Amino acid sequence: MNDSSDINKSRREILKAGALSAGAAAVPALAATPAHGAGPAAPVLGKVSITVNGARHQLELDTRTTLLDVLREHLHLTGTKKGCDHGQCGACTIMLDGRRINSCLTLAVMHDGAAITTIEGLGTPRTLHPMQAAFISHDSYQCGYCTPGQICSAVAVLDEIKQGIPSHVSPSLTERPLLSVEEIRERMSGNLCRCGAYSNIVDAIVDVAGGAA
Amino acid sequence: MRVFTYERAASPAEAAAAAQRTPGARFIAGGTNLLDLMKLEIETPTHLIDVNGLALDKIEALPGGGLRIGALVRNTDLAADQRVRHDYGVLSRALLAGASAQLRNKATTAGNLLQRTRCAYFYDTNQPCNKRMPGSGCSAIGGFSRQHAVIGASEACIATHPSDMAVAMRLLDAGVETVRAGGATRVIPIADFHRLPGDTPHLDTVLAPGELITAVTLPPPLGGTHFYRKVRDRASYAFALVSVAAVIRPDGSGRVALGGVAHKPWRAEAAEARLPSGAKAVIGQLLAGAQPTEENAFTITLAERTLAAILADQERIKR
Numbered sequence: 273m274n275d276s277s278d279i280n281k282s283r284r285e286i287l288k289a290g291a292l293s294a295g296a297a298a299v300p301a302l303a304a305t306p307a308h309g310a311g312p313a314a315p316v317l318g319k320v321s322i323t324v325n326g327a328r329h330q331l332e333l334d335t336r337t338t339l340l341d342v343l344r345e346h347l348h349l350t351g352t353k354k355g356c357d358h359g360q361c362g363a364c365t366i367m368l369d370g371r372r373i374n375s376c377l378t379l380a381v382m383h384d385g386a387a388i389t390t391i392e393g394l395g396t397p398r399t400l401h402p403m404q405a406a407f408i409s410h411d412s413y414q415c416g417y418c419t420p421g422q423i424c425s426a427v428a429v430l431d432e433i434k435q436g437i438p439s440h441v442s443p444s445l446t447e448r449p450l451l452s453v454e455e456i457r458e459r460m461s462g463n464l465c466r467c468g469a470y471s472n473i474v475d476a477i478v479d480v481a482g483g484a485a
Numbered sequence: 486m487r488v489f490t491y492e493r494a495a496s497p498a499e500a501a502a503a504a505q506r507t508p509g510a511r512f513i514a515g516g517t518n519l520l521d522l523m524k525l526e527i528e529t530p531t532h533l534i535d536v537n538g539l540a541l542d543k544i545e546a547l548p549g550g551g552l553r554i555g556a557l558v559r560n561t562d563l564a565a566d567q568r569v570r571h572d573y574g575v576l577s578r579a580l581l582a583g584a585s586a587q588l589r590n591k592a593t594t595a596g597n598l599l600q601r602t603r604c605a606y607f608y609d610t611n612q613p614c615n616k617r618m619p620g621s622g623c624s625a626i627g628g629f630s631r632q633h634a635v636i637g638a639s640e641a642c643i644a645t646h647p648s649d650m651a652v653a654m655r656l657l658d659a660g661v662e663t664v665r666a667g668g669a670t671r672v673i674p675i676a677d678f679h680r681l682p683g684d685t686p687h688l689d690t691v692l693a694p695g696e697l698i699t700a701v702t703l704p705p706p707l708g709g710t711h712f713y714r715k716v717r718d719r720a721s722y723a724f725a726l727v728s729v730a731a732v733i734r735p736d737g738s739g740r741v742a743l744g745g746v747a748h749k750p751w752r753a754e755a756a757e758a759r760l761p762s763g764a765k766a767v768i769g770q771l772l773a774g775a776q777p778t779e780e781n782a783f784t785i786t787l788a789e790r791t792l793a794a795i796l797a798d799q800e801r802i803k804r
Contacts (some may be wrong), residue, residue, distance in 0.1 A: 311531030462585020
């Protein structure tokens with residue numbers, strides 16, 4: 273008796289979990305998307321001027337264009353990667369006016385006059401940024417797809433600690449945060465690496481920080 | 486993403502006026518939640534009003550104590566502000582427990598309050614959802630409900646509010662300052678700002694159409710020891726299974742608010758009065774009348790144990 277009820281229960285659990293994935297159930301037509309009346313029929317263009325890695329660009333863009341798509345598709349700076357395109361993986365991390373952001377979750381037209389630094393602006397193959405060199409010497413990647421985002425984030429992490437910005441793991445809010453492996457791991461949590469190079473990424477960051485951790 | 490027109494607002498009142506006269510208009514600030522939902526066509530604005538140029542990015546001291554936090558103050562800046570770190574530690578801790586550094590650098594104070602739920606069925610446009618499509622039904626009821634509301638839910642919706650910051654704001658009795666199209670302003674107590682789902686779960690807050698948040702105010706500091714303890718499936722960068730915000734005074738009195746359990750931050754002053762009797766008494770009263778599902782009943786025990794851990798920390802600090 274008990275056995276059979278357990279079997280039924282686990283089958284129900286499996287069905288419920290399955291319903292969360294796309295395409296599992298019949299699709300009620302009305303459930304798809306709300307309609308807020310008719311929007312514009314054709315793409316709308318907007319003008320924006322941005323400076324990327326020191327070079328100024330005047331652009332006229334579909335208002336829907338994300339900063340990430342401007343960098344990759346319009347300016348052909350393909351170092352910045354599109355991973356999830358929903359702000360979950362960090363592959364698109366860039367510096368916007370000196371702060372790291374997910375470039376996939378912001379519109380280009382919102383950034384008139386902004387200064388952007390991408391992985392291409394941090395260093396060049398001949399003159400690597402110290403963080404780029406450390407990622408190479410510590411073997412901090414496998415497939416490399418998340419690496420530009422990881423490096424941009426890593427540079428920002430050291431800057432944020434220097435500025436005294438606290439983190440979730442900082443023991444005190446009123447004292448300056450210290451550089452530690454725990455702090456680095458927490459502050460890098462917005463950058464996912466499916467190859468699992470995390471421990472070598474932390475080593476590279478510790479190395480650039482002067483081995484203080 | 487659907488096509489939309491775009492404008493940069495010149496003043497808060499003009500932004501509110503533009504939002505009221507343009508059907509399908511939405512404000513955009515950080516954009517970290519809205520753009521995500523627009524890509525999925527869960528949000529389909531026909532017009533975006535960019536409010537980033539409005540000078541609402543300052544944190545000012547209020548006469549008589551307290552702070553006025555501009556609507557556009559980024560989550561990173563609010564968490565790192567020395568006055569907040571010193572006098573409103575629970576707010577810094579809550580902010581730092583949420584999202585990633587990249588998102589906190591963009592996300593704003595007002596936008597954080599206006600986050601939509603993370604209910605998986607709200608995100609899955611193949612499924613009915615009363616919050617996304619009023620009248621279509623609730624897939625979470627009878628579905629996989631591990632991260633859904635245990636209290637305050639309705640037969641139309643069992644979604645939770647995802648914000649950590651809002652839980653701290655509720656604990657601190659913040660006020661939400663707004664402006665409407667005619668220029669009229671008001672302050673909405675945070676306790677009344679977020680709605681319970683009832684039979685209109687598509688409405689998350691009491692904001693009128695076109696009403697723009699301009700600031701969030703904090704009353705004078707409470708003193709006491711501030712805690713924000715968040716329990717989640719990963720150590721970082723995940724939404725709460727349950728979170729407990731608390732301020733505990735040396736005499737054992739204090740305040741308690743919960744996140745992850747309801748459609749809004751969950752706090753009851755009568756439950757806090759039982760703090761001297763311990764965590765079980767407080768949570769028992771705070772979550773009295775809870776109607777958990779088989780899958781999320783554990784969050785009640787988890788809330789109790791999380792508060793017990795806070796009270797144990799407080800004892801350690803006192804010694």
